[in-house]
Amino acid sequence: MASSERTFVQAIRRYGARHGIDVDVRAGGWLIAMRRGNEHRFAFGYDIGLNSAIAHRLANDKSATAEALTLAGVPCIAHHLFLNPKLGAHVVGSIWREDMLALLADHPQGVVVKPNEGTSGRSVFKVTTEAQLDHAVVEVFSMSAGLVISPYVAIEDEVRVILLDDVPLVVYSKQRGTDWRHNLDAGAKPVLLENGEVRAACVKLAIDAARAIGIAFASIDLVRVDGQWRVLEINSGVMMEALAKLHPELVQATYDAALDRVFGETH
Numbered sequence: 001m002a003s004s005e006r007t008f009v010q011a012i013r014r015y016g017a018r019h020g021i022d023v024d025v026r027a028g029g030w031l032i033a034m035r036r037g038n039e040h041r042f043a044f045g046y047d048i049g050l051n052s053a054i055a056h057r058l059a060n061d062k063s064a065t066a067e068a069l070t071l072a073g074v075p076c077i078a079h080h081l082f083l084n085p086k087l088g089a090h091v092v093g094s095i096w097r098e099d100m101l102a103l104l105a106d107h108p109q110g111v112v113v114k115p116n117e118g119t120s121g122r123s124v125f126k127v128t129t130e131a132q133l134d135h136a137v138v139e140v141f142s143m144s145a146g147l148v149i150s151p152y153v154a155i156e157d158e159v160r161v162i163l164l165d166d167v168p169l170v171v172y173s174k175q176r177g178t179d180w181r182h183n184l185d186a187g188a189k190p191v192l193l194e195n196g197e198v199r200a201a202c203v204k205l206a207i208d209a210a211r212a213i214g215i216a217f218a219s220i221d222l223v224r225v226d227g228q229w230r231v232l233e234i235n236s237g238v239m240m241e242a243l244a245k246l247h248p249e250l251v252q253a254t255y256d257a258a259l260d261r262v263f264g265e266t267h
Contacts, residue, residue: 007251011251012034015259019036019259021035030044046235049262055213055214055216060117060236061117063116065233068213075205077150078150080103081116082148104133109152110126111149112127112149113149115148118237123139123140125139128152158173158188158222159171159173159223159224160172160173160174160219160221161203166211170251171203172190172193173190202229205222219240221233238254
């Protein structure tokens with residue numbers, strides 16, 4: 001097993017070795033074919049293949065997730081969608097920049113600009129001026145077909161809940177480092193949450209969010225703002241690279257449980 005492989009790939013290899021499943025890793029580890037007899041399954045990126053196509057699409061689209069959660073009455077952080085003007089005026093319209101400036105004016109504390117589809121915290125900008133907005137928009141549109149603008153909020157805590165069929169397998173807080181973001185790639189540290197009111201509240205909200213978009217296996221990011229928990233985003237691909245450095249057995253057990261569902265294993 002190559003030590004440079006992602007934890008996700010290593011976990012699937014270990015599961016396959018224990019369950020008589022042939023694992024064929026392709027495309028630099030981003031496509032994984034799993035075969036046992038006549039059973040053929042695939043994993044792609046960090047998606048293990050349990051979610052429906054529409055749930056996967058919704059989760060990977062921050063704006064669509066926010067809209068679906070709002071329709072279901074699940075508290076969440078707003079994400080306003082703007083499409084890349086390169087798609088053409090008939091798609092994007094002519095006043096997209098004016099609409100962006102209006103959002104900035106409505107939120108003098110600032111806004112956050114980021115790609116509409118997930119990037120592990122990369123190309124995320126906090127903006128308080130028109131010049132900063134223009135810079136962020138150019139940067140994000142250079143690599144994305146769409147961006148979202150959210151109001152900047154003072155996040156008091158952030159928690160990630162990893163669910164499988166409404167069962168919380170992992171619940172941890174993200175302790176922020178020197179960066180204003182809580183992304184693990186930006187230096188935040190995962191700390192497992194013990195049973196208590198905070199954990200229970202976060203699990204309930206995560207389950208409500210998962211049910212709202214019909215997703216089976218997901219990591220759901222929650223933030224506490226002004227003392228209230230809200231959904232920040234839902235991730236269809238469950239990535240636990242940072243957590244695996246601290247709790248490798250828990251990460252393996254979580255992927256094992258998901259793979260049991262993929263292959264119909266019961267215990």
